[in-house]
Amino acid sequence: MRVPGRQGDLLMRVVFLAVIFGLQLRLSAAEEPLRFGRDVLPILSANCFSCHGPDESQRKAGLRLDLESEAKGSHSGGTPIVAGKVAESTLVQRITSSDPEVLMPPPDSHRTLTEVQKSILQRWITEGAQWGRHWSFESPVVSGEVPAGSAGIDRLAEVRLAARGLGLRPAADRYTLIRRLSLDLIGLPPTVAEAEAFAASADPRALEHLVDTLLAREDFGEHWARMWMDLARYADTKGYEKDLGRTMWPWRDWLVRSLNADVSLDVLTEQLLAGDLLSGAEDQQRLATAFHRNTMSNDEGGTDDEEFRSIAVKDRVDTTLQVWMGLTAGCAKCHSHKYDPISITDYYGLYAIFNQTEDADRYDDAPTLELLGDQQRQKRSELQARQADLRVRLEESRAADMLGGDEGWRVLSLAAGESQGGALLKAKADGSILVSGVRPAEDVYTLTLETPAGVMTALRLQALPGIGASVAGVGRNGTDPNFVLSELEAELVTGGRVQRLRLVRPRADFEQNNWPVAAALDGDLKTGWAISPRQREPHAAIFELEQPVHLSAAAELRLVMRQHYGNSLTFRQFRWSVHGGEAAGLQPLQASEKTRGLQSELTAVDQELAAVAAGVSKVPVLSALPVERQRETRIHRRGNFLDPGEPVQPSLPSELRFGYELRGPATRLDAARWLMSPGNPLTARVWSNRIWSRLFGQGLVETEEDFGALGSLPSNAELLDFLALEYRQNGWSLKRLLKVIVLSRVYAQDSHVTEQLRREDPGNVLLSRGGRFRPGAEVLRDQMLAVSGRLSLKRGGPPVMPPQPEGLWRSTYNGQKWVNAEGEDRYRRGLYTYLKRTTPHPMGTTFDGGSGEVCQIRRIRTNTPLQALVTLNDPTSLECAGGLAEWMSGELDQRVERGLRRALIRPVTQDEVAAVERLLADVRVMFEEHPEQAVALLAGARAQRPQSISQAEFAGLVVVASTILNLDEFLSRR
Secondary structure, three states, X not given: OOOOOOHXXXXXXXXXXXXXXXXHHHHOOOOOOOOHHHHHHHHHHHHXXXXXXXXXXXXXXXXXXXXXXXXXXXXXXXXXXXXXXXXXXXXXXXXXOXXXXXXXXXXXXXXXXXXXXXXXXXXXXXXXXOOOOOHHHOOOOOOOOOOOOHHHHHHHHHHHHHOOOOOOXXXXXXXXXXXXXXXXXXXXXXXXXXXXXXXXXXXXXXXXXXXXXXXXXXXXXXXXXHHHHHHOOOOOEOOOOOXXXXXXXXXXXXXXXXXXXXXXXXXXXXXXXXXXXXXXXXXHHHHHHHHHHOOOOOOOOOOOHHHHHHHHHHHHHHHHHHHHHOOOOHHHHOOOOOOOOOOHHHHHHHHHHHOXXXXXXXXXXXXXXXXXXXXXXXXXXXXXXXXXXXXXXXXXXXXXXXXXXXXXXXXXXXXXXXEOOOOEEEXXXXXXXXXXXXXXXXXXXXXXXXXXXXXXXXXXXXXXXXXXXXXXXXXXXXXXXXXXXOEEEEEEEEOOXXXXXXXXXXXXXXXXXXXXXXXHHOOOOOOOEOOOOOOOOOEEEEEEEEEEEEEOOOEEEEEEEEEOOOOOOOEOEEEEEEEOOOOOOOOOOOOOHHHHHHHHHHHHHHHHHHHHHHOOEEEEOOOEOOHHHOOOEEEEHHHOOOOEEEEEOOOOOOOOOXXXXXXXXXXXXXXXXXXXXXXXXXXXXXHHHHHXXXXXXXXXXXXXXXXXXXXXXXXXHHHHHXXXXXXXXXXXXXXXXXXXXXXXXXXXXXXXXXXXXXXXXXXXXXXXXXXXXXXXXXXXXXXXXXXXXXXXXXOOOXXXXXXXXXXXXXXXXXXXXXXXXXXXXXXXXXXXXXXXXXXXXXXXXXXXXXXXXOOOOOOOOOOOHHHHHHHXXXXXXXXXXXXXXXXXXXXOOOHHHXXXXXXXXXXXXXXXXXXXXXXXXXXXXXXXXXXXHHHHHHHHHOOOOOOOOOHHHHHHHHHHXXXXXOOHHHHOEO
C-alpha cells in the first residue's frame, strides 16, 4: 500500500467523510446491523485479498486485510480499520480518494468499488467493525420460531416474499405436480393412469403417499446416482491419449443400491473415501473406494507414471474439497489461496493423506477388487482345489514316465558348474542341477560332468518344472518361465586331451513356433530352442553324437549351455544323461496313457477356471500402503512434483478444522469424519444446496462449486441454514430431506409467471413460483424412451452402446470400437450409456453433460441450435418417435389426442388436438406424393407399420410423434 501524501487534501477528505458519516448514521439507524461474513468479507475478498490476503508471494506492503489483528493494527501508512472511526481508517481514505496514486484498488488492478460497496464498508466501521468469518464458515443458525419440516421452508420463503409485496403462488394442478415429482425423484414421467388416479384421489394424504411410493422405487437410485457420478468424474475409460476401457460399472451399481437403501451421507462418505480402512472392511466397503479411482490414468508409452500418479492424488484432494465443502483449492497447489484460508502447506497436508495408497498409474490399474458372487466363489474354490490335486498327480505321473523311459540312459553327475552371470549351480540327489541366486538377463552355464566308461552315442537334456501345486516352470523368469537354449557345445576331456564332440539330429518333445531345437546347434546366438506356451511342463531333447565314443575309463564331459535371449529366459532345473545303444530310435519323452488322461482333465479344469475368471469383474479400488512403505510428502514448489520443497505430514487445513481433533497422523478415515463432523458448517450447507438445486433448477447459492469468498451469497441464508440443519439432524437421510422439500407449498407452486413476478423476481431467486427448467440429458432421453414405450428397465451390469453418429470413435492409439446395441440394451436408461472420456455420447455433451475427466459440480444449462437438432434427428430420438407412432396407431380413434396425453400427462384441449391433426393431414399428403421419403423415415425410425394403416398415414404419425416429443412443454420440467 502506498503511503498517502498531501496533508491538505487529506484534511479535506476527513471533513467530507465526517459529513458523510453523520448522514450515513441517520440513514442506517433503523437498518439491520451489517454482518461481516455476509456483507463485508465478499467485498474485501473480491477487491483486496489478491494483494493483501493469505498468499504471501503476492502480498503488497506487508499488509493483510484477511486477519483482524493486521487489518486493525498500526502500519507505517496508518491504521486500515479503526472501529467506530471512519475518518481515521486509512482503508476508507484509500477507497474514497480521487488521487490515482492513493486510490485503492489501484486503477491498474481493473477493480472498482461501487458506491454501494463503499457505503457498506463505511457503515460497518461506524457500527464497530465487528469481525467474523466468511458466512459459510459460521455454524448454521435458525430462529426458534421457525417450525420444523416443510412448514419451515414455507415460513422462510414467505418472509422474503412479503418484504417485496409478494406471496406464494397457488399449488400446481395435480397432473403437473405428479409429472414434476416423477421427473425430480425418479427421472421418469408418470403414466396417464397414475396421473388420473392421483388427480381423482380424495385422500388428504394422497401427495405424501405418492412421494413415498416414488422414493421407494428402484428408479430413484438410478436417477440420483447420476448426480453422484458427475461428482465422482465417473467414466468407463481411463482418459488421456489412449483412453482404454476400464471396469468401473460395479461401483455405479453399488452407488445405485446405496441410494435406494438411503444409506446416510456420513456412512457413504466414510465408505467412499476410506472404505478399505474401516474395521473388518468387506468387499462392498472396499468397492466404494473406487470413487477416487475414477481419476484418469495415462497408458501412453514414455510417460512418467509418478507424474500422473501425483496428478491423480491432487485431483482427489480438489474433488474431495469441492464435493463436500464447496471450496476451490486448486490454486493452493502452487501458492497459498488468495481468497480462502487454505495455505500451500494445508494443501499438501491433505495431499499427504491421499498420497498413501497402492495405485501408481499402472497399466493394469492395480490394485483391483475381484467381485464374485457366492456361486462363483464356491465354484472357483472347488476348481482350484481340483486343479492343485491334478497338477501334483500329473507331475508325479510325468516323473514316473521319465523313469520308465530311462532304459539305457545313465544320469551324469555334476563335478563342477559355473554360471557366467553369477548364479549358483547345485547338484540334487536325483542327479538334476538346480540354479538359484542372482538372475541375470543372459547366462552361460559351463558344466563338467562325470562320464562313466562305456559307449556314448547320444546326450539327453531334461528340463524339470518341479513338483507340487504351484509349479515354478522350467525357466527362471517367474512371469514367463520359458528358456531359450541359444547354443550347445560339447567336449570330452580324457587324460588331459580335449576332444570336440559334434552333435547332430537333435529332436525334442516340444518346440515353440519358430524356436526349434535344431537352432541350438546352428551357430547363431540369436536363435535357439524354446517351449512356450508349455513352460510349466517337463521337456526333453536328444542330441546324437555324429560318431559313437568308446570310453575305456571314466572321463569328463564338458558342456556349455549358452542362453542369450535376455529377460532371464534361462534354465531353472535340468538333468543330463548319456546313452550307449542305438541312437536312431531314441525318443525324448513319451507320455503314458495315465499322463495323457491327467493332462486332459487338467486342461478341462483350466478352461473352466478361465471361464469363471472371464465372468469376474476387477474394479480399481484404494488400498493403503503398509506403514513401512509409506511415501514421504513434500510441498511441490509452483506445483511441480519434480521440485520438492519442505516435508509435510498428513494433516487437515489449520483454519478449517472446526474443532475436529486428530489423534495422530491424519488418514483418509480422519478426513471423512472431519468432513461429516458436527462442527463442520460447510458439508451440510453444500449438500442441502446441491439437492435443492436439483429440485428448483438453481441452488440457494448459485455457485454450487464455490462456497468460498468469491462464491455467490445465498439468496435466502436462513432457509439454507434451515435445510442444512434438517439434513444433519435427521441422520443425513437423502430421502427424508427430499420428502421435506417436495411436501412444501414452495415446491408445489405453479410455475406461471405474471407480469409482477417477471418484474420483481425474474430469476425466481425469491422462490415466488414453481421451478421451470429443462432436465438433464439423461432425463430427456429416458422420458422420450418411456413415452415411446421402448424404455428397457433392465438394471445394472456393464455399460451399453446406444446408437450414435458413425465415426466418432476414431482413436489413433485405441482399437476399441463403438458397436450400436440391439435389443433392449439399445433403449436402456442413460445412466448405463458407455462413457468414453475423449468421446462422450453426443447427446450427453450437447445437453451439458460432462466427459468424466474432472469433477462436475453442476451442469450449467445452455441453449444452442444443436440441442433442437438432437431431439429431432438423433437416432434414439427418431426411434422414440417411431415407438410412439406405433402406440398411437394401435387404436383407430383419437390417435393424436392419445399421443399428446401420453406425453404431456395432462388433459389436452380440442384446439391443441386440432392443430396437430392439421399437421398430420399436411404431412400425409406430402408422403403420398413422395412415398420414398416415407420409406426412408420409417426405416430410420425402426417403426413397424400396422396392416390397417397406409404407409403415408403411418409416416405422418411418426412426424406427429416427433413433434410431440419436441414440444417445449414436454422438454421442460414445469
